[in-house]
Amino acid sequence: MRLKSGRRKETNEEMKKEVNEEREREMNKNLISRETIASFRIIPKISFIILLLLFWLFSLPACVSHLKDAKFFYSQGQRFSSLYQTEKAVASYKRALIEAELEAEKHPSAQAFMLKGMAELNLELWKEAEGSFLNAFSYGFEKGEEWAREISLLGLASSLDELKLEDPALKIYASVLDKSKLRQVAVFAAQKYTDAMLKRALQKEGKEKQKLLATALKTAEKLTTKDLSCGFYHYLQSQVLSHLEDYKKSFEEAVMARELGLPKQEIFRDNDLQIVFCYQSLKEKLQEEEWEEFRSRYMAWVKRWNWRDAETPSWKSEVRNASDN
Amino acid sequence: MKKMTLEKIVKKGISFLSKIFPVKSYLYFPLLSTAIFWGIRRATEWKKKILSWQVYLDPELIEEKPAEFVLNFFKKSSSLSQVYEAEIMSNDKEALREAFNRLYPIIGLEDPFLSALFYEELESKDFRNIVKEFDEEVSRAKRDIEALEGKSRLLEGLKSVAEEAASLSVDLMSNEEVQEVVANEIKKWTKEGN
Numbered sequence: 328m329r330l331k332s333g334r335r336k337e338t339n340e341e342m343k344k345e346v347n348e349e350r351e352r353e354m355n356k357n358l359i360s361r362e363t364i365a366s367f368r369i370i371p372k373i374s375f376i377i378l379l380l381l382f383w384l385f386s387l388p389a390c391v392s393h394l395k396d397a398k399f400f401y402s403q404g405q406r407f408s409s410l411y412q413t414e415k416a417v418a419s420y421k422r423a424l425i426e427a428e429l430e431a432e433k434h435p436s437a438q439a440f441m442l443k444g445m446a447e448l449n450l451e452l453w454k455e456a457e458g459s460f461l462n463a464f465s466y467g468f469e470k471g472e473e474w475a476r477e478i479s480l481l482g483l484a485s486s487l488d489e490l491k492l493e494d495p496a497l498k499i500y501a502s503v504l505d506k507s508k509l510r511q512v513a514v515f516a517a518q519k520y521t522d523a524m525l526k527r528a529l530q531k532e533g534k535e536k537q538k539l540l541a542t543a544l545k546t547a548e549k550l551t552t553k554d555l556s557c558g559f560y561h562y563l564q565s566q567v568l569s570h571l572e573d574y575k576k577s578f579e580e581a582v583m584a585r586e587l588g589l590p591k592q593e594i595f596r597d598n599d600l601q602i603v604f605c606y607q608s609l610k611e612k613l614q615e616e617e618w619e620e621f622r623s624r625y626m627a628w629v630k631r632w633n634w635r636d637a638e639t640p641s642w643k644s645e646v647r648n649a650s651d652n
Numbered sequence: 653m654k655k656m657t658l659e660k661i662v663k664k665g666i667s668f669l670s671k672i673f674p675v676k677s678y679l680y681f682p683l684l685s686t687a688i689f690w691g692i693r694r695a696t697e698w699k700k701k702i703l704s705w706q707v708y709l710d711p712e713l714i715e716e717k718p719a720e721f722v723l724n725f726f727k728k729s730s731s732l733s734q735v736y737e738a739e740i741m742s743n744d745k746e747a748l749r750e751a752f753n754r755l756y757p758i759i760g761l762e763d764p765f766l767s768a769l770f771y772e773e774l775e776s777k778d779f780r781n782i783v784k785e786f787d788e789e790v791s792r793a794k795r796d797i798e799a800l801e802g803k804s805r806l807l808e809g810l811k812s813v814a815e816e817a818a819s820l821s822v823d824l825m826s827n828e829e830v831q832e833v834v835a836n837e838i839k840k841w842t843k844e845g846n
Binding site: 383394395398400401403405409419421422423424438451459468471472473475481512514515517518521525526528542559562563566569570572590593594595600604607608617642643644 | 702705707711717718721757815
């Protein structure tokens with residue numbers, strides 16, 4: 328019995344020990360889970376920090392994003408302008424100007440001022456544009472930014488031209504046209520140069536006028552020979568030939584320009600009206616036989632372009648045109 | 653100079669992290685050094701890309717037209733030839749060219765913006781009024797056009813710290829150098845009893 332009771336005592340003590348151990352285990356278990364819970368509470372904080380830092384990391388280019396946005400909105404303005412969507416183009420150029428101003432203020436650079444000047448030029452803010460392009464030159468262009476230097480030079484010339492400083496502007500156009508290897512730069516310089524030369528020619532009479540027109544034609548021909556596939560150069564040639572009253576050649580060059588493509592809807596329409604003008608002028612000038620020959624050739628083009636008739640391009644407003652004629 | 657500015661940014665970062673994450677300071681170093689190092693690299697790459705994105709000036713149409721083209725424009729339109737009969741008869745080239753410069757984009761080229769702007773005058777064939785009001789009306793309309801709305805400004809405030817880090821010209825700094833600055837700043841911050 329003693330033994331039994333003694334054993335019982337031992338068993339009781341063992342049981343107590345077991346219970347204590349169980350309690351301890353339970354307590355430890357609770358402790359772990361508390362720690363785990365505490366660590367889990369931290370996880371959202373870590374995730375938040377990581378997310379924030381990721382956001383920070385990805386938003387770091389914000390320092391250069393004003394320049395990026397300025398370029399984006401400027402390009403958008405050009406696209407709208409080429410499609411004859413003036414309101415959208417003006418709005419885009421305004422936004423490009425805002426972004427370029429912010430960039431020039433926070434991180435002034437040659438390109439920031441160049442963009443500012445380009446937007447101002449498109450918004451016809453000539454004086455401001457002149458100042459911006461001069462600022463661009465004061466910051467200087469780095470190696471690889473030759474295109475930007477040439478554009479800034481042309482922009483400056485263009486604003487000077489609008490501010491009636493026509494002689495220095497013409498010199499810059501001629502110089503850039505002569506030296507630039509970039510088609511986009513040359514195209515802009517060629518248009519400005521041709522317009523300036525034609526303006527001078529219109530102010531003169533006789534031989535002086537003919538001489539200026541011959542120089543303008545020579546330049547346009549040189550450009551066309553250099554880059555035969557550029558529709559815009561054929562357009563320029565057609566325009567100069569029209570001043571020289573050579574309507575047959577002017578018509579041929581305008582056809583080439585139309586076929587090769589033109590950069591803007593506005594220029595495309597102007598070229599079409601040049602074609603119509605050549606047709607109308609030749610109708611009055613050519614002898615009957617020659618006229619018939621030209622007319623049959625002309626009508627083949629008209630058919631190809633789906634014009635409504637010999638004098639009405641397809642884009643012409645039907646109602647207004649009918650009432651007008 | 654470069655390091656000083658970067659130090660300031662690191663300080664800002666530490667202070668920011670200490671508020672949200674006060675106990676686990678051992679995380680500041682990896683988080684800050686990685687973010688700043690890659691941030692600088694990323695911004696430099698972006699800057700290169702943006703600077704090499706070329707934009708050009710578009711050519712316009714040739715504005716200077718021959719006198720015959722101008723005269724033809726008025727003669728071939730019955731409504732224009734009626735209104736400008738006197739100028740055509742007297743061969744007033746100057747007056748015709750001035751009117752042509754305003755009317756050609758609207759009647760000749762059918763510019764949608766200008767046609768809408770002078771819709772009433774076109775309907776009533778009041779061409780002289782178009783010529784008279786052209787400059788003022790066009791510049792007023794262009795002035796009134798608002799700039800396009802850009803992206804949301806909601807997160808602009810949050811970007812300011814990031815902008816500061818990225819605007820540093822520290823693209824030549826190595827990862828070790830960035831880490832050194834971050835580590836030193838964290839040490840200083842810890843010594844100050846944080």
